[in-house]
Amino acid sequence: MKKMTINGIVTQVEDYWSILEACRFYGIDIPALCYHDGLSPGGICRLCVVEIGKGERAKLVTSCNYPVEDGLVVRTHSERVIRARKMLVELLLARCPSSKTLQDLAAKMGVQRVRFKVKNENCILCGLCVRMCAEQMGAKAIGFAGRGKERRVTPPFDIKSEVCRNCGACMYICPVCQLRCQGPEPPNVVCGACMNVEPVCLQDNEDVMCYLDTCGWCFKVKSSSLKKKSGYGKERKEGE
Amino acid sequence: MDEDKIDEIIGCHGTDKSELITILQDVQAEYNWLPPDALRHIAKRLHVPLIEVFGIATFYKSFSLKPRGKHLVRVCLGTACHVRGGPRILETAERILDIKADETTADYEFTVESVNCLGCCALGPVMVVDNEYYGNLPPVKVERILRKYGHTSSSSSTSIKEEKS
Amino acid sequence: MNRRRIKSHSDLEKLRQEILAKRDLQKTRVAICAGTGCLALGAQKVITSFKEELKKQGLENTVEIRETGCPGFCEKGTIVVIYPEGFYYLQVQPGDVPEIVEKTLIEKEPVERLFYTDPITNEKAIYEDEIPFYKNQMRLLIGDNINIDPKKIEDYIAPGGYSALAKVLSEMSPEEVIEEVKSANLRGRGGGGFPAGRKWGTTRNAPGEPKYVIVNCDEGDPGAFMDRALMEGNPHSVIEGLIIGAYAIGACEGYIYVREEYPLAVENTSIAIEQARDYGLLGRDIMGSGFDFDVKIFRGAGAFVSGESSALMSSLEGKVGAPKPKYIHTSVKGLWNKPTNLNNVETWANVPLIINKGADWFNSIGTEGSKGTKIFSLVGKVNNTGLVEVPMGITLREIIYNIGGGIPSNKKFKAVQTGGPSGGCIPESFIDTPVDFDELTKLGSMMGSGGMIVMDEDTCMVDVAKYFTDFLVDESCGKCVPCREGLERMSEILTDICEGVGKEGDIELLEELSVVMKDTSMCALGRTAPNPVLTTIQYFRDEYDAHIEEKKCPAHVCKALIEYYIDGEKCTGCLACLKACPEGAISGEKEVVHTLNTEKCSKCGICYDTCKFDAVIIR
Ligand SMILES: Cc1cc2nc3c(=O)[nH]c(=O)nc-3n(C[C@H](O)[C@H](O)[C@H](O)COP(=O)(O)O)c2cc1C
Ligand code: SF4
Ligand code: SF4
Ligand code: SF4
Ligand code: SF4
Ligand code: SF4
Ligand code: FES
Ligand code: FES
Ligand code: FES
Secondary structure, eight states: OEEEEETTEEEEEOTTOBHHHHHHHTTOOOOOTTOOTTSOOOOOSOTTEEEESOGGGOEEEETTTOBOOTTOEEESSOHHHHHHHHHHHHHHHHHOTTBHHHHHHHHHHTOOBOOSOOOOOSOOOOOHHHHIIIIISOOOOOEEESOGGGOEEESGGGSOOTTOOOOOHHHHHOSSSSBOOOOSSOTTBOOOGGGOOOOTTHHHHSSOSSSSSOOOHHHHHHHHHHTTOOTTHHHHHHHO | OOHHHHHHHHHHHOSOGGGHHHHHHHHHHHHSSOOHHHHHHHHHHHTOOHHHHHHHHHHSTTOOSSOOOSEEEEEEOSHHHHHTTHHHHHHHHHHHHTOOTTEEOTTSSEEEEEESOOSOGGGOSOEEETTEEEOSOOGGGHHHHHHHTTOOOSSSHHHHHHHHO | OOOOOOOSHHHHHHHHHHHHHHOOTTSEEEEEEOSHHHHHTTHHHHHHHHHHHHHHTTOTTTEEEEEEOOOSOGGGOSOEEEETTTEEEOSOOGGGHHHIIIIIIITOOOOGGGSEEOTTTOOEEOSGGGSHHHHTOOOSSSGGGGGOOTTOHHHHHTTTTTHHHHHHHHHOOHHHHHHHHHHTTOBOSSSSOOBHHHHHHHHHHSSOSSOEEEEEEOOOSTTOOHHHHHHHHOHHHHHHHHHHHHHHHTOOEEEEEEOTTOHHHHHHHHHHHHHHHHTTSSBSSGGGSSOOBEEEEEEOOSOGGGGSHHHHHHHHTTSOOOOOOOSSOTTTSOGGGSOEEEEEHHHHHHHHHHHHHOHHHHHTSBOSSOBSEEEEEEEESSSSOEEEEEETTOBHHIIIIIITOOOGGGOOEEEEEESGGGSEEEEGGGTTOBOSHHHHHHTTOOOTTSEEEEEETTOOHHHHHHHHHHHHHHHSOOOSHHHHHHHHHHHHHHHHHHTTOOOTTHHHHHHHHHHHHHHHOSSHHHHHTTHHHHHHHHHOHHHHHIIIIIOOOTTSOOGGGOOEEEOTTTOOOOSHHHHHOTTOOEEOOTTSOOEEOTTTOOOOOHHHHHOTTSOEEEO
């Protein structure tokens, strides 16, 4: 067992866990789009970032592939973390605005608008399907090709692979396949605002006050004082 | 594609997976591009999943999965060449050959590519045709150089204009 | 050539004496640079002409021709130096050869017109140390290039090459070597400036066998060619450093990773490895010490990101050269998960110097935090372009003006870009900054591998930011979201700004995006990618504003924001532009003022270059 601090609470964790596994064990919700139990971590979406270390040396690391260490100090919902996650979701959503998974995630994190040009791709390159195919199905029928903005998921030579088993596992696991409801909003607006439970105490306290997932309780208490805060909260207010 | 030829190349390097990139480089040197059947054969011989070979062949810039022209025109767009007008050299070459970068003329005579620095930055802007370097190149000279390699300006606007004057 | 194995330190010394004995130092020698730059300018023809001419004159046995490595002044190639006199000829053409042979080799008279001429005073410089470009440098690493034929190991051994290796193997323990490099405070020259001695120590102490050492000659920074010059011009200095490092670290296998755009470096290094092996400087029982080590050369396949340590190692393993998550450093778990030490070409080349001359000597050069010299590739809008090796701590002004000779055509200096795509643009107000790792970082740029691109008033800073961003859009591996998506969005916004459709808030969005890219990208490419954008915003905000608010490009670079027209006052009606215009946009008759049809004009700029009367104007 190892001892580490998560959001101010000292915890006991298994030696082989990642930070994400430790946090999940203690019931802390961290968005992890490219992670799936039973598959190796991808480290691709970067949504699972948490802040470790203190002061000058504090940095963000991806919790899904960072092994737990004795004495590690982890903050899962610091201001810096939230700012990063929101921007990442906005970037992903600009690429695939019709994904229900992304829409819900965005709504939950309080991202209400996409400031980039909307692209309508059908893949966020999270690599879940590639890992599923290789690690669970043992087929290695699909993979990444190209680099930079040309990167894509495809079978060899972009034609159906001879080794594909038609098992459908890749489609089952894809977070983008499920489409959002065709609501009245244009694609650069996030629907599902009903799910909007932003970690609001953050803007006052720099950290969430509770070590569990954000409950929104403090929102009611302090909503009046929030208005004067500037920064990324601004867009949200404009959208309101 | 000639399987024996590829086997010969594999023979020089062995079938360890770490030789994959070197083998692909040699195959590309032989054919000027990577024919799909060659990739399939290499994947089989090295016991590497085909998708991995395909991933590598599309990741690195020096590999081409399309046949390339007889003459390879490479224009440097590295920083040093960029500030000295590299993009204009590329535009000029593209206009003269009537293709875009990374394309090949219909008669498979010329392929135009951009590169990021060839190591003779002090001579920028630099263009390389096959293995001949042309440094300190003003855009107006590009056409003359391409003509040396057999380009005829039959359809380009240049010829029309020359009649006019 | 048949070479005997060198079995000890004294064996090496004996060999050296034999080489020297065979050489007549008074014998006339023609050193011709055969580096990539000069070859591009026709050095091969110069060499052939010399050979023919000497034969014609019956001098082929009394005059030696040496095809050497790059001394750095490539712009003025082909470079030919005549020894023992030391006459330094620049821009030699094959046609000059008969005159050189006639006048200099036979009559011992100089050919004046081939000397360096000062553009202002018109004074001639006869010897290397009189040329301002060289005079103000400190050439510890590349100074010897003009004396060495990289294809002949004897040329390296003659002035004392491999003696550092001999010293290490016969007198020093591996720990002592690491101590020496540590106390020399040698910092990595590949970009980050990480202390080399500490890295070596980590790899030495890491569990796992075998251990590997690697030379990083991927040199992805576009516009930089220091590593090319070293690797192709003096490969043995790098190999000697590598063997010493391997001994200190306890590695028995090494790799030299050379980018494939450098075919000559690949060739010369392969020959060098072969020759070192022949002498028993590589392979089993090196110099009779019992230490085994060998090295293989690997050609990169064209990917900037593969210069990053974990990506480079993936490449060597025969995989896609993309970075891996690195909570465990490659010094501990690198190539095939074994402890692996990766250093830049220049870092390795410094090692023999440190061993020979000692850590104290090395510490006497440079600044508090950065010791020794650094080679920069000084290019762009500067009079003397080429490689400059200078002590750390020299100011940017000294490099650009004293060595580089200032900005051509009396234009105004605007900025200098250091650190390549990870670095930033430093404006004129900081031109007196001493150049070292820490000072450049403070300015928001970085040392990087040593690219130094000078920009004048005709350079648009938004365009520069866009250039680097676009470079990285293509070169990012595309694995992680902030870097792949972030860069593409950055490029999108910058393109909008350059095309005159930028809007208020764009700059703030760029800044916001930058913070997140720096915070969350997986590797240093994404984490440093915003630097060119951030520094140009910081120092040249007014240019951004001009593009966004006034829809103007002050430097007349961004095509969408400029227009060509012909000034009727100046135009002589010479027809030159009309003939040159590829779009047929110019009309007129002989000796009548021409007119330019903006509708048809594609803004290619050819008429601007063609007009001898400055009558084509950009507004
Ligand atoms: C995207 C990227 C590209 C790099 N390219 C190079 C390169 O071309 N040459 C190099 O020496 N180091 C390069 N580096 C730095 C290497 O990762 C590594 O730090 C360096 O080779 C270590 O050597 P040093 O300690 O001697 O500097 C690059 C790093 C990154 C992130
Ligand atoms: S359907 Fe084919 S590609 Fe998809 S997981 Fe199954 S085997 Fe792989
Ligand atoms: S297809 Fe779906 S699962 Fe596969 S990489 Fe794209 S988004 Fe991820
Ligand atoms: S930061 Fe960029 S280059 Fe590095 S791993 Fe992520 S996508 Fe690849
Ligand atoms: S800029 Fe080019 S297209 Fe326009 S008038 Fe001049 S030569 Fe013709
Ligand atoms: S080249 Fe200059 S001077 Fe001659 S016609 Fe054109 S604009 Fe007039
Ligand atoms: S879940 Fe960790 S990076 Fe995607
Ligand atoms: S930038 Fe063009 S050769 Fe280096
Ligand atoms: S290549 Fe000859 S001086 Fe650089």
